[in-house]
Amino acid sequence: MRVGSLGADLIARALDLSDAQAGAIQIALAWADDTGRVVATLADLRALLNDACGADLSASYGLVSPVSVAAVQRALLRLERGAPWAFGRSSFDPRDVSGVTVLTCGMLAAVPGLYGAFAAHVLESLYSGLGEIGDVAAPGLMVMIDESHLVFDGATPAVVRRIEQITRLIRSKGVGLIYVTQSPSDLPHVISGQLATRVQHALRGSTSHHLKALKAAADTMPGSITVADIMGLGTGHAIVSVPDSRGAPLPGRSVAIQRGRKELCSMGACIPPAVVESRPSTPDRPVDVVPKRKPRPWWHWPLAVGVVLYGAVLIGNMV
Structure with a gap:
């Protein structure tokens, strides 16, 4: 970038x-x-x-x-x-997002401040580069930010306010945001308050700090969810709360993850060809948010220097 x-x-x-x-x-x-x-x-x-x-x-x-x-x-x-490889003459362009786009940031995450700056830059680029489409039934683009606590750890109030503004307004541009982190307390309250859907996987508590985070996760989940419910979740299970037709959050309930073509197993290295081969199929639904472009080979992907963005049309599986 x-x-x-x-x-x-x-x-x-x-x-x-x-x-x-x-x-x-x-x-x-x-x-x-x-x-x-x-x-x-x-x-x-x-x-x-x-x-x-x-x-x-x-x-x-x-x-x-x-x-x-x-x-x-x-x-x-x-x-x-x-991180001498992090900057160059090219920059992130929303028009390069097509199908499933993965920006692998394993090396970038080793410099937390740089990772956070890059993630915020991606959100800013999407927000400023896409046009308004108003209220839509489903987003045309889902953006997943992994290890999202790194985006906010040490961020200035001005940066947090800008990300909060983008989180609140970018949905009118047909974009949905998914912040992936281990604990809900990792996100500032101004950010978590903007999120309508919540997927809570198992948390374990062995210290007073962990137990406090567990209690906060249970107390903020809609419905009668307890600490024992969260600690008792097994592999492939999560407590999920989604909004109803009026936008009000439904009580959280335990659900099993639908398995795809692969069995649940330990994750290996994130290799672009393997990611593309195992991506979920996209339903036949028109997507007009991002202009269509011929997908580039993975070895030509821009900014393949580091996983901030799974810029993915995952409507059928994520909505």
Whole structure:
């Protein structure tokens, strides 16, 4: 992805910067926009910061402190050493989403701030790149964000507010969001309050912290669900609550997962050809949210550097 496409808030999120350091990034990017300068790679951002520090921008943009720039440069060095492959000349494009799209982010998740910034960038790109279609019976695109607690751990209030806004409004663009995490308490309450469907798998408790999370999961599930109900769930079972025709949540009840072509077993490595071969079949239903494009071979997938997005037309199985 391109560094400049993230914006100052998400760059600061990826680099774990302070407010003053994020301000230096914001000034530098504003200067780059006004002068037509492209900021695609980490090297581009480093050069931009050096030039901004040497230029007299205080009258038009604000003071760029050499101390803040030096701290940002050190953070850039850590990111260059830890994830040099994360940024480039291409960026995420919603028009590339077709059928089942998997962005494998195993390496990206090793840098939690960068993973969170990329996930937020994907949501922002979908929200800004898709047109309004109004109230529809079913979404045309389902987006699953795995390990979604990484999106919010350490995120600034501004980033959380923006994700909350996107979560609330993106459904009018025919997009449904699925946040995948181990415990409901991993998500901010402003996010979990926007989610209509809940699938709760088994949780185990061996410490007071785990038991507190278990009680919170049971108390927030509609219906008379207890901690014992959640702890007693077996493999292939979950407690599910969905909205009724009026949008009110139905009481949670235990259901068994419908098995597909594969038997339940331990998961192996996520290899693109295997993922594509085992994907669920898509029902014959028109999908007009994302323009149709000829699917690319997996080795040409953009941003196959790291699993933020299962951009999937899974209407028949997920709705």
